[in-house]
Each structure stands twice: as C-alpha cells, then as structure tokens.
Amino acid sequence: MRSLSEALLAFRRAPLLSVLGIVTIAFSLFAVGLFGLVAVNIKDTIAGVEERVEIRAFLADGTSAEATGAAIGDIGSFPEVARVAYVSQDDALKRARTELGEFRDVFDAGFLPASIEVRLKPGFRSPERVKAVAARIATYQFIDDVRYGQEWVEKLARIRNIAGIAGIALGLAFAAVAVIIIATTIRMAVLARSREISIMRLVGATDGFIRRPFLIEGFVKGILGGGAALLLTWLASVLIDRYIVKAAFFSLEMAVAGVLAGAVIGLLGSGVSVGRHLRRI
Amino acid sequence: MIRFTDVTKEYARTGVALTDVNLHVAKGEFLFLTGPSGSGKSTILKLIYMEELPTAGEVRVSGLSTTDLRRGDVAKLRRKLGIVFQDFRLLEDRTIERNIAFALEVTGAPRANIPTRVSRLLTQVGLASKATAYPRELSGGEQQRVAIARALVNEPYVLIADEPTGNLDDRATRGVFQLLREINASGTAVVMATHNLELIRRSDYRTVEINRGAIVFDSGENKTPAAEEMV
Numbered sequence: 152m153r154s155l156s157e158a159l160l161a162f163r164r165a166p167l168l169s170v171l172g173i174v175t176i177a178f179s180l181f182a183v184g185l186f187g188l189v190a191v192n193i194k195d196t197i198a199g200v201e202e203r204v205e206i207r208a209f210l211a212d213g214t215s216a217e218a219t220g221a222a223i224g225d226i227g228s229f230p231e232v233a234r235v236a237y238v239s240q241d242d243a244l245k246r247a248r249t250e251l252g253e254f255r256d257v258f259d260a261g262f263l264p265a266s267i268e269v270r271l272k273p274g275f276r277s278p279e280r281v282k283a284v285a286a287r288i289a290t291y292q293f294i295d296d297v298r299y300g301q302e303w304v305e306k307l308a309r310i311r312n313i314a315g316i317a318g319i320a321l322g323l324a325f326a327a328v329a330v331i332i333i334a335t336t337i338r339m340a341v342l343a344r345s346r347e348i349s350i351m352r353l354v355g356a357t358d359g360f361i362r363r364p365f366l367i368e369g370f371v372k373g374i375l376g377g378g379a380a381l382l383l384t385w386l387a388s389v390l391i392d393r394y395i396v397k398a399a400f401f402s403l404e405m406a407v408a409g410v411l412a413g414a415v416i417g418l419l420g421s422g423v424s425v426g427r428h429l430r431r432i
Numbered sequence: 433m434i435r436f437t438d439v440t441k442e443y444a445r446t447g448v449a450l451t452d453v454n455l456h457v458a459k460g461e462f463l464f465l466t467g468p469s470g471s472g473k474s475t476i477l478k479l480i481y482m483e484e485l486p487t488a489g490e491v492r493v494s495g496l497s498t499t500d501l502r503r504g505d506v507a508k509l510r511r512k513l514g515i516v517f518q519d520f521r522l523l524e525d526r527t528i529e530r531n532i533a534f535a536l537e538v539t540g541a542p543r544a545n546i547p548t549r550v551s552r553l554l555t556q557v558g559l560a561s562k563a564t565a566y567p568r569e570l571s572g573g574e575q576q577r578v579a580i581a582r583a584l585v586n587e588p589y590v591l592i593a594d595e596p597t598g599n600l601d602d603r604a605t606r607g608v609f610q611l612l613r614e615i616n617a618s619g620t621a622v623v624m625a626t627h628n629l630e631l632i633r634r635s636d637y638r639t640v641e642i643n644r645g646a647i648v649f650d651s652g653e654n655k656t657p658a659a660e661e662m663v
Contacts, residue, residue: 164525350521353481354535354582355511357504 157364158371161344168340169372175336176376177383179329180413184384186325187401187409188391190318195399197311204276204307206269206285206299214265214293222291223267231275231284236268264295278305330416333376337369337420341428348428358429365425366418373417377410384409433459433589433621434480439489441475441645449475450645452489457623459589462616463652464632465625467642473625476642477594480623481513482506494589511539514583514591514620518598520575522567528578529554529563535585553581557611573604580611584620591615593624597631605631 162169210219219237227235238246243263269288271281281299289297341348351361385400392398401409434457441450450472457463465473478484479491482498491498496509522531532550541549554560557577559570567575576596583591593612597605609631616622626632632639638652 346521347523350523351534351538352507353510353515353521354538355507355509355513355586356538357507360507360538360540 154360154363154367158367161340161364161368162371165340165343168343169368172336172340172372173376173379176333176372176413176417177379179332180377180380180409181383183322183325183329184380184409185387186321187405188384188388188398190322191401191405192398193314193318197307197314198273200307201273201276201311202270204271204281204299204304206271206281206288206297208267208269208285208288208291208294209264209296209298210266211293211295212264218293219265219267222293226267226269226288229284229287231271231280232269233272234270238266238268240265267294276304278308330420333373333413333416334420334423337372337417338424340368341365341421341424345428348425352429361429362422362425365421369417369419369421370414371417373414373420374410376417377413380413381406381410433457433461433494434623435490435492436476436479437490437492439479439486439491441472441479441484442487448645450479450486453645453647455640455647455650457590457621460616460619460621462613462622462635462637463624464635464637464639465623465642466627466629466632466639467648469627471642472645473642474594475645477592477623477625480590480592481510481515511586512589514580514586514588516576516579516583516591516593516596518595520567520572520579520599522575522578522582524567527564527566528559528570531567531578532582532585535582539586541586549585553584556584557581571604572600573607576600576604576608577611580608580615584615588620590621590623593622595625595627597626597628 223235223237226232240263243266247263267288269284271284275281275284278301281304282301285297285299288294348361388398388400400406434455436453436455439450439453439455440448442448453472453476455476465476467473475484479486479498480493482491482493482496482501485491485498485501493509494512496505523534526534529547529550532553533546536546536549537543551560551563554563557580559574559577559581562570562574567578570578576599580591580596591612596612597608600608605628612622612624613635639649640647640651641649
C-alpha cells in the first residue's frame with residue numbers, strides 16, 4: 152500500500168518526467184505496433200492466397216459415379232484434406248464459360264473432363280505436402296491427371312518463408328530498440344531520484360522497500376505507454392484502412408499481449424535500473 | 433558499542449585511507465573525530481554505518497560485525513543509528529514533517545504512531561512551528577535540526593554526525609551543538625567529525641585526531657571504558 156502511494160506520489164512530484172517517460176514508451180511501442188500491423192496484414196494476405204492452394208484430379212472418361220463417390224469419401228478422410236468436391240463435365244463447362252468469356256463459343260459439351268477438387272487444411276499447404284497428397288490421389292486408376300500448380304505453390308512457400316524470417320528479424324530489431332529506449336527513459340527517472348534512494352538507504356530502508364515503488368511506477372508507465380501505443384496503432388490502422396488499403400487490426404489477444412509487453416518492459420527496466428543503482432550507492 | 437580492530441581501508445582509485453585503526457566507542461559516549469581534510473574521518477564514519485567495509489580488520493557495531501554480514505543486516509543496523517551530514521540531505525520536495533515521517537515509514541513503523549512521534553521530535557529540536565514548511569524555507573541551522581530530528585526518529589543508540597556544523601554560522605553552530613549535547617545527555621552516543629576546534633576546546637568530550645589514515649591522538653586513551661559498558 153505504501154509502495155503504491157509512493158509510486159503515485161512520484162508521478163505527482165515529477166509530472167513532466169513521468170509524462171515524458173510514458174510518451175517515450177508509447178512511441179517506442181507504437182513503432183513496434185506499426186511494424187506488427189504490417190506483419191499481421193502480410194500474414195493475412197499470404198494466408199488468403201494459401202487458401203487457394205488446391206489439387207485438381209481429372210477423371211478418365213466413363214468413370215462410374217460409384218467409383219467417383221468412393222474416391223471422394225476416401226480422399227476426404229486424408230488428414231491433410233479440408234474439403235473435397237466433385238466437378239462434373241457440365242459444371243466444368245459452365246465455369247470455363249464464365250471465367251473465360253471470350254472463348255465462350257469454343258467450348259462444347261464434353262470437351263472438359265470431370266474432376267475432383269481437393270482443398271488442404273492450413274499447415275498442410277507446403278510444396279512437399281501438396282506434392283505428397285497429389286501423388287496419393289494419382290494412384291487411383293481412373294484418375295487421368297493431377298495438377299496443383301507446383302511452381303506457384305513453391306513460389307508462395309518461398310514468399311512466406313522470406314516474409315516470416317524478415318518479420319522475425321525486423322520485429323526483434325524494433326523490439327530491441329524499444330526496450331533500450333524504454334530502459335534508458337526509466338533509468339533517467341531512477342537517476343533523478345538517486346538522492347532520495349541514498350537517503351532511504353541511510354535511514355535503514357531495505358533494498359526491497361526501495362525497489363517496490365520503482366517497480367510499480369515502471370509497471371504503471373509501461374501499461375499507460377502500452378495502452379497509448381495500442382490506441383495510436385489502432386488510429387493508424389483505421390486511417391490506413393479508410394484512405395490507403397484495406398487493413399486488419401490485431402486480435403484481442405495480440406492487443407492485450409502488446410500492452411502487457413509494455414508493462415513487463417517497464418517493470419524489468421525499473422528493476423534493473425534500481426538494482427544497478429542500489430549496488431552503486 | 434563500536435569497535436574497530438586493526439582496520440585498514442584501501443580504495444582502488446585513491447589508495448590507503450586508513451591504516452591499522454583501533455578504536456572503541458562506549459555506550460552513551462560523546463566522541464569528537466578531528467583532523468585535516470582527507471585524513472580519514474569520513475571513512476571512519478562510513479565504516480561505522482557500513483557504507484564502506486574494511487579492506488582488513490574488523491568493525492563491530494552494536495553486535496554486528498563486518499566479517500559476518502548478511503543480506504539485510506546493514507539496513508537493520510542503520511535503523512539503530514542516526515546519521516547527520518554537513519549538507520543536511522533532506523528531501524526538498526517534502527515538508528519537514530514528511531521528511532521525518534519518511535524515516536519512520538521506511539522502518540515499517542505503524543502509521544498511527546507516526547504523527548505523534550514526528551510532532552514530539554520537532555518540539556525537541558525546536559521546530560514545532562515549521563512542520564509544514566519545506567527545507568528551502570528554513571535556515572541552514574534549522575535544516576540541520578530537521579536532519580537531527582530525522583536521525584533521532586528511530587531512537588538510535590548512536591548518532592553519527594559528519595561535519596554537522598560545517599555549513600553553519602557561529603550562532604547556528606552553537607545551537608546545533610547544544611542539541612547534540614542534550615541528545616547525548618539523554619543516553620545516545622554521539623560520534624561527531626569536525627574541524628571546529630573551538631567546539632572541541634569548549635567541551636570536555638573525548639577527542640580522537642586522525643592524520644593520514646591513522647589515529648595520532650586520543651584524549652580518552654587512558655580512560656578505556658569497562659567491558660561491561662560495551663554492548
């Protein structure tokens with residue numbers, strides 16, 4: 152209780168320094184938040200494209216409905232498979248006429264083969280997995296040909312890997328810069344009160360007693376800075392969504408994790424700064 | 433109560449500060465530490481409140497030895513000591529009563545008792561009417577009285593004063609010294625480092641002179657207190 156009132160008193164006694172600290176934390180985390188926003192949207196876009204990964208198995212002419220039905224049931228039970236659909240010759244023709252309007256008159260009934268369309272579950276859309284499932288489907292005798300756009304799937308996987316690695320590296324760099332800036336800000340706040348700390352020690356305060364208000368102060372600054380950063384990032388995402396490009400925002404869990412990260416950085420920054428200071432004086 | 437046994441203190445940067453110091457301060461004693469600047473007076477005081485630890489030898493204060501220190505021991509020791517400095521070391525952004533109450537809160541004293549104790553101490557040092565003033569609104573002598581009140585807040589066995597009158601004019605010096613005498617008369621030992629030879633001459637207290645890190649004179653050398661006086 153006393154630690155809490157001391158921490159709040161610190162805000163009242165040095166409002167400018169406290170506000171500066173919170174603003175610094177907010178902008179450091181805002182930079183991380185903006186990067187996170189870009190990362191989330193790239194991830195969503197790639198996931199959207201990945202959803203279109205499909206295997207198409209063309210049936211030989213004269214394949215019976217029973218054999219087709221059995222194969223669909225069989226393929227649908229593969230652990231990798233999310234959805235299986237039968238596309239009849241008529242459906243294929245209709246689709247071709249819709250998608251390729253200028254060739255409407257070229258296609259005749261029976262020109263396009265019937266097929267089975269297979270969509271895979273997330274996590275099973277890597278080139279190796281797609282290739283393996285396609286190979287298993289090709290083993291049915293009445294399957295003429297299996298296609299899944301091998302080159303496209305491989306290119307997509309490469310983009311996803313590059314985006315993932317770049318995202319982690321840049322994310323870590325942004326986070327490291329934020330941690331350094333926040334820790335420096337908190338250290339300044341601790342140094343500004345070094346006289347108070349030395350007096351506390353002289354009158355017999357334990358290290359824990361001295362440390363607690365600083366930890367609370369750092370935690371509160373982190374929460375407030377993290378909250379402000381979240382608000383700024385949300386405003387940025389709304390503006391981007393409205394005026395530039397459709398953009399998604401963080402999920403609730405990610406938003407809460409972001410604010411908590413601010414609080415933890417504030418807490419640790421304070422703990423380390425005061426700890427160093429206590430050892431020094 | 434305080435015993436230095438063959439104490440040597442060496443600093444990495446400035447070299448030897450004390451050499452083979454043996455000193456004993458008994459319960460309730462008043463001791464002047466004197467000597468030129470840089471002679472080692474402040475180092476002796478720092479060793480008493482264990483801001484520094486000896487490089488060799490042992491310092492024992494109120495039953496606590498520097499050879500056997502555990503985590504938290506120093507904080508507990510300082511609650512039994514009162515420390516006063518030349519520059520007062522008050523918190524400028526708190527009122528006088530808050531400065532004193534702060535020292536009580538640090539030790540976890542019950543909140544209900546704090547106002548009474550603070551008020552009693554301010555009366556004792558003659559500053560009852562200045563309770564809500566800030567340090568900058570007081571004279572040097574008054575600020576030092578506040579520092580003394582803060583040092584007394586936990587009813588210490590020993591009051592350690594490092595040049596407490598160094599920044600004060602003659603009148604304020606006399607007032608502060610009189611206060612220290614009264615404190616000593618009530619049973620608290622006082623160890624006071626000072627350059628002020630006039631104060632030393634005017635009183636009959638034991639005086640220890642330090643020069644170049646060694647004790648060169650001890651007026652109480654032949655009046656070693658009896659063992660039963662020691663704590």
